[in-house]
Amino acid sequence: IQFMPATARSLGTTIEELEKMTAAEQLDFVEKYFAPRKGKLLTIEDAYMAVLYPKAIGKGRDFVLFEKGSVQYKQNIGLDADGDGKITVGEASRKVSERLGTASINDVVELKKGDKGAAVESLQDEMIDLGYLTLEQKKTGAGTFGGKTESALKAFQKDVALKDTGVLDLPTQAALRQLNDGVKKGSSGGVVRVLQQKLVSKKFLTQAEMNTGVGVFGGKTQVALIQFQIKNKLEPNGILSDETFRVLFKTPAPFVPVSTNLNNPDINTVLPMDGEGFTTYNREPNGADQYGTALVINAIVALAREWFLLHPEILLQFGDISRKGGGEFEGHTSHKNGRDADVRPLRRDNRLDPVSVGEIAYDSIRTEELVKLILNRHPKATIFFNDQRLINKKLTQQAAGHHNHLHIRFS
The missing domain is CATH 3.30.1380.10 (Muramoyl-pentapeptide Carboxypeptidase; domain 2)
Structure with missing residues (x-):
């Protein structure tokens, strides 16, 4: 546990005393530090800002912490993911968010077969967008976590190298959140590694290129993804969008009844x-x-x-x-x-x-x-x-x- 000297003194101790304490004793001071902010830290970003820059709590991911030319920016230049000369809350906390796999207290609830409600319907919509569930399948049990939803989730988990439990657990939430946020240059983590493996298998990226940054979305991965998108007539933006994900993973297109969607004279x-x-x-x-x-x-x-x-x-x-x-x-x-x-x-x-x-x-x-x-x-x-x-x-x-x-x- 590391505290700045002034922070340690404000908690009634010193960094020298902290060094002599057991882990459990140190955690008492961590609890003391966070206690005044109880109920205010609703996201991982806010929790990290409580440590890095308390004034940014509640300001949102786009809030600019440091700009090029300042001492703080120079000290934290590695956090400037997009290289625009500004470090935002989102950039500063990105690695922490990805490793913990959750950015909101609303995301930590696990969903499983038998559950019902709006959260289940949201999951079903996720599976539809990624190509693992069809709209017709959802209509048979919208908002109900049944067998079709479980099978769709298992297929997704298997594709992104997760344990196919059929439960919306924290690792699965982390993977979905990465996709929702946009897997692009500067991203890192599990989904990036799976993306790289897919690009290698389709010969858009070499194994040697992947080995230079396994699980890190760098320039080589971006170029490979853009080449894949161009070949498959997708928007060549270098981002693993839901459209690109479906084509890359060759998810079968959902069945669409002729009577409702195909050759509809009203769509003219x-x-x-x-x-x-x-x-x-x-x-x-x-x-x-x-x-x-x-x-x-x-x-x-x-x-x-x-x-x-x-x-x-x-x-x-x-x-x-x-x-x-x-x-x-x-x-x-x-x-x-x-x-x-x-x-x-x-x-x-x-x-x-x-x-x-x-x-x-x-x-x-x-x-x-x-x-x-x-x-x-x-x-x-x-x-x-x-x-x-x-x-x-x-x-x-x-x-x-x-x-x-x-x-x-x-x-």
Whole structure:
């Protein structure tokens, strides 16, 4: 146990006295240190900030601790994961969060067969997004942890080299959280190692390259992943998103009944490439990936028009919706019925570029405003987006890979 001299004195001891104590005696002083903050440390980040920088408690993952040019930054330069000259709470506590496998007190509850409730339904949605469960399977027992959910979870656990218990335990939560946060350059841990092994087996990464940083997502892993994405016609962003995960692990596409999703004449309206308050990104020729029902397309256009009245300084950016007629959509388990639409979160600099939760450029305030606007106009809509602050407010739901886009599911 290490304390700064001043901290030790404030606790009624000294570092010299602490060195002579047993571990149990030292832990008494650790308890004394944390006691005044009881009930306030609701995340791993906050707990770590209580040790590193108490003023940052409750400020969130994006709060900037140190900037380039300061003594503190120089002392902690290794924590600047993205090399932007700023160290945030999220970056400072990243390794601790990944090793402990949980970032919130709400995540430590294990789920198993027989359990019921919203947490189970959230798990089922995770399994759908990763391709281990179908929407039709979920409908047979939404919110109920039955045999199908257990089998899906076991398959996921096996794929990411975890013990396939079929229980949503802490290691499994850690793996899902890594995927939700976005496995990318700077990440480390179990999922990264499995990713590297997959890239080696598919000959996008050599074993020698992997051996230079096993379990560490560095430049070689990023290049290999981008090459894989390009070959498989995925967005070449170097991030292990849910779409990339499904293709990489060759998860079978879920069965979609012809009567509900395939050759649906109602899915016949394409979103314009640009319009008042919006534009599109990664659009296929003639908008082949941006078909929806007339009601949904009109809702998107109306939403963008209203957004433009509020924020003419930045356009909304819409991505995948559905194929004409619905049905299978490569890289997606949803986006089959003309009711799902992807939209990018907003950036602070107003650039029409991608951005992820946790990045300095991510504008959490205007993104929350967008979410509220959507739900105000479409109360029955569901939005999947991994901003923990919005999830805590019950505005969005967590889903694997949804750290860099909002997935709107219109009713």
